[in-house]
Amino acid sequence: xxxWRLPLxxxxxxxxxxxxxxxxxxxxxxxxxxxxxxxxxxVATAALHATGVLGGRKLHKAWLRAAGAAVSLAGLGLMLG
Numbered sequence: 424x425x426x427w428r429l430p431l432x433x434x435x436x437x438x439x440x441x442x443x444x445x446x447x448x449x450x451x452x453x454x455x456x457x458x459x460x461x462x463x464x465x466v467a468t469a470a471l472h473a474t475g476v477l478g479g480r481k482l483h484k485a486w487l488r489a490a491g492a493a494v495s496l497a498g499l500g501l502m503l504g
Contacts, residue, residue, distance in 0.1 A: 444464070
């Protein structure tokens with residue numbers, strides 16, 4: 424595998440994460456406490472990532488691909504619906 428794949432994928436994930444976080448920041452209510460809101464978002468994100476990593480270690484690759492395809496199709500359905 425080329426050595427540039429991991430840094431490129433990491434940079435792409437960081438860019439998407441930045442825009443995703445900014446979108447959630449725009450959704451924040453004016454009455455919310457920004458530090459508490461941000462801390463909650465970080466804890467939830469860490470929990471989701473940990474679940475994905477643990478699930479990836481336990482599940483077979485074919486199941487992971489099927490789950491990824493299902494999530495992608497659900498997202499596409501939400502986007503188009």
